[in-house]
Amino acid sequence: MMTLSRQLIPLSSFHHVGLMVMFMIFIACFSAVGFLFVKTITSGWIADIDHSMMIELPPYMIDDETLIDQATIDKQTVKVMEILKNDPVILTSTMKTSNISDLADFGIAMPAFIQLTLHPDRAENNEDRIRRNINRIIPNAIVKTANDWQRDIVQTATYLKLIFCGLAVSIFFLTTIMLSAIIKAQLKASKSIVELFHIMGASPSKIASLFQISILRPIIWGILIGLIIVLLTLSHLISFLDLGFGLGLFYAYMFGVSFIFIALGIFVTRWVVARYLWAMP
Amino acid sequence: MINMSHVGLRYDGGPEVLTDISLSLKEGSFHYLMGQSGSGKTSLMRLLHIGKLPSRGDIHFFNKDVSKLSRSKRALIRQKIGVIFQDFRLIPELSVFDNIALPLRLSGESDKAIKTDVNAMAEWMGLKDHLKMKPVFLSGGQQQRAAIARAVIAKPQILLADEPTGSLDDEMGLKIMGLFEELNKKGTAIVVATHNKNLVKAFPHPLLTLKSGELIP
Incomplete structure (x- = not known):
């Protein structure tokens, strides 16, 4: 042959x-x-943010001309930490300060971030309750759960994986x-x-x-x-x-x-x- | 071995080049196929080696309707047919040895058997010293002998030869015809297409004469 x-x-x-x-x-x-x-990095990220929440306290306009000052944001942060302190569902809460210190020096208010880690077994049922408690006191607070983050990551990762498969x-x-x-x-x-x-x-x-x-x-x-x-x-x-x-x-x-x-x-x-x-x- | 009944052949929807051909080639038969250029000899040879299927009519090879056979079964029948082409159709890239050995290789013979058979055939054909050469370095007569050797080496049951002695000198022509006679006596059905009337006189056999695509009695 x-x-x-x-x-x-x-x-x-x-x-x-x-x-x-x-x-x-x-x-x-x-x-x-x-x-x-992409697959590995995505699952790593998802594992990292699983059972976590992120609270953002952004600067906002009091009226049409005046921006909230940094001192008010700091006070709101303390208030939120007080609410969270005694919640049995929360395992850890960490304040993340903004790194753009130059802007703060010019008197421009910077957002505050608080990262929470929830008890794995009780996270899902309590996310909404925590969100409601915080928004009741500070309506402008943006509360993002792990699901919100994961949805974005998974969507981006899916597109990337499809490109590689294609x-x-x-x-x-x-x-x-x-x-x-x-x-x-x-x-x-x-x-x-x-x-x-x-x-x-x-x-x-x-x-x-x-x-x-x-x-x-x-x-x-x-x-x-x-x-x-x-x-x-x-x-x-x-x-x-x-x-x-x-x-x-x-x-x-x-x-x-x-x-x-x-x-x-x-x-x-x-x-x-x-x-x-x-x-x- | 081959039975044709009311066979017609046309190429790509054109006019019929063969019309109403009926013939029977039996084991041990020997026929000359004669006719002028354009009379349909090549087309009839194509039907006989299943290079074409008829446009109408039936052809039976070994009692099997060739139109109804699968391609692989037709291929098996072709292995029993030796064909000598007028233009030799030796493969220029291969040595004379490999050209002659082709049918044996296709039928799966061992290398040892191929070497023995090809050497013996080459010796008989006077090509022993040319086995390693490419066909282009051979004379017309030597190429024709190589083509004949390739056609008969696998001991076909049907041998179709188109002007097999056209490029040979008289002595070699007689020798080749002697080989055909010998194969014929062993049962091989032979069809030789030729214009050579001397050949027909020297080795008399029935004639199949074609005229404008029809067999004339």
Whole structure:
């Protein structure tokens, strides 16, 4: 079969397939790193803000011209801390002062932030109650629960993950189109030999398998070299940045991507050759 | 082996190039196919090696209607047919050895058997010293011998030859016809398309004569 395959298609004909696969493997792995990075960072953030609340006491206009002063905001902060102090649901409460001290020096009031950590088992039922208590005393206070934060993060992360998934799918789609075009061109270039093989009794599946052997060689080389480049760059990057997901997962993905490229090589070749030979009896 | 009944052939909806052809090729039969250029000899040869399916009528190979067979089963039938083309159709990138070995490789013979068979055939054809050469370095006669060797090496049950002695000298022409006679005696059905009336006289066999796409009695 190997000899026949070499005789049907000169070995050099599919060399550029190897280069293409090498490049595609790198992009596919890059998109996977992006996907996993977003996924891991998102779950880290969600875990960090779980069962937490953020109270913002913003500066606001007393009338149409006068902005509330910093002293009033500080008083409101103390008042809120008083309310929270005895609430059994709250595990910790931390005041976060603004870092824009230069603006404060000019007499411009800065918002105050209070971060709360709620008791994990009782958080959900008590969030609304805490919000109501604070807004009753300071109507302008903005109270954000973990759900509010999480919704924004999850939405952004979903968009990013979709972009990376789309990139990976586009790569496989693009590879299919390019492989199909290369095989068609090769079939046209080998037209007289393919016809001769056909007349001599090679079945369409036999001719397809000869093409498959020829195309799988450069695909496997492309995968190997592509994976080596990925290992030297992306996996090093994963370890270096300590992205938080195991390399094992990434290696499994690399294996899966390689398998998909081999499967594409097999199925696209069979399909294109079968279509080409359809015109022959 | 082959039965054609009221067969017609047209290319891409054009006019019929073969009309109402009925013939029967039995085991051990030997026919010459004659006719002027454009009479339909090549088209009939195409039908005989299943390079085309008829536009109408039936063709049975080994009692099987070829139009109703799957592609892989048609391929199996083609493996039993040896074809010698007028333009040789040797693959220029391959050596003479590899060209002759092609049918054996397609039928899955072992490398050892291929080497033995090809060497023996090349010796008989006077190509032993040219096996490693590419066809382009051979003379017309040597290329024709290589093409004949390729067609007969797998011992086909049907042999179709289009002007098989056209590029050969008289001595080699007689030798090739002797080979065909020998294969024929062993049961191979042979169809030789030729214009060479001397050949027909020297080795007399029934004639199939085509005129404007029709077989004339």
